[in-house]
């Protein structure tokens with residue numbers, strides 16, 4: 175075959191337009207009105223989620239228990255349970271639903287009761303709701319919180335974190351993604367180390383569920399999340415995965431829903447379900463569970479790896495833009511150690527005043543401690559970031 179016979183293959187490089195939003199404006203209409211970079215505070219709510227909640231509430235207002243009978247109250251969390259088992263690569267038996275991350279974590283902490291003298295490992299940049307439940311129980315049992323301190327850029331050294339896990343450790347309690355800087359931890363690594371020392375790894379996924387993969391097969395022992403941030407659902411719903419081992423413990427919070435047959439109403443005994451549902455204890459704003467199901471289904475249909483990839487592309491653009499403006503970007507540098515959340519300080523600017531200025535310029539971000547936190551999600555485009563960077567530049 176002569177050279178003239180060689181046919182060059184046609185290479186199609188897929189060009190993603192800068193206006194592309196993975197979560198479309200039909201589903202997230204405000205994404206076109208604002209430069210909304212605040213999912214780490216409250217994600218834009220999926221339109222279908224908001225609708226599902228009001229449908230349920232309106233039906234209840236019109237028909238009471240005709241619309242929501244006893245069987246419906248038993249089954250009303252099933253669809254959310256299925257969606258979350260899929261998201262966490264777990265089984266339906268491993269999932270408990272309640273009204274927030276905090277309440278589920280609190281119940282778990284009292285169930286685990288880290289013993290006197292044992293070490294609960296946490297970072298000093300974790301969210302209060304991740305660790306307060308464990309601190310509260312430690313006050314009673316005599317366990318100690320061992321803090322891993324961040325450096326000046328608010329970064330935790332994962333090697334130091336790993337090295338601190340030893341035979342005196344009972345619980346490693348991490349926020350999968352730190353609320354401030356977006357630092358992300360390798361759950362497999364810390365589950366393995368914790369288990370090697372007879373400890374458990376308990377994870378708050380409120381800043382990660384919906385933006386990065388969470389897989390129960392990493393060996394994590396418990397994962398709890400609220401649904402109003404990266405899952406784009408409502409306030410009022412929390413979900414927790416618990417391993418088979420933790421499904422045998424006695425939950426810290428119990429109520430009528432805790433009994434195997436909740437409609438039994440015999441108060442002189444309590445038989446807990448043999449699965450994670452033992453952490454479900456009472457009524458909640460059930461409509462929010464219908465809403466959360468809608469938004470989580472949309473995330474599953476879109477694909478979590480596509481969301482991670484899209485968000486990474488967008489947040490890289492944001493980091494580059496901020497650095498060009500001379501901002502100090504906090505947290506780890508490498509993609510592997512960070513999520514889409516980006517924290518920055520602007521030299522010579524008071525972050526509190528600057529956050530207000532940005533809001534006036536329709537760049538929606540949050541002041542946290544002494545920095546500004548930007549958190550783009552799958553409904554954002556590169557164009558949003560460019561608009562945001564221009565607005566920031568004009569405000570400096």
Ligand SMILES: Cc1ncc(COP(=O)(O)O)c(C=O)c1O
Pocket residue numbers: 214215274275276277301303304349353378379380381400
């Ligand atoms: C990591 C983390 N956990 C928990 C919460 C809040 O928990 P809850 O929804 O239970 O109040 C937040 C809110 O910012 C958070 O960032």
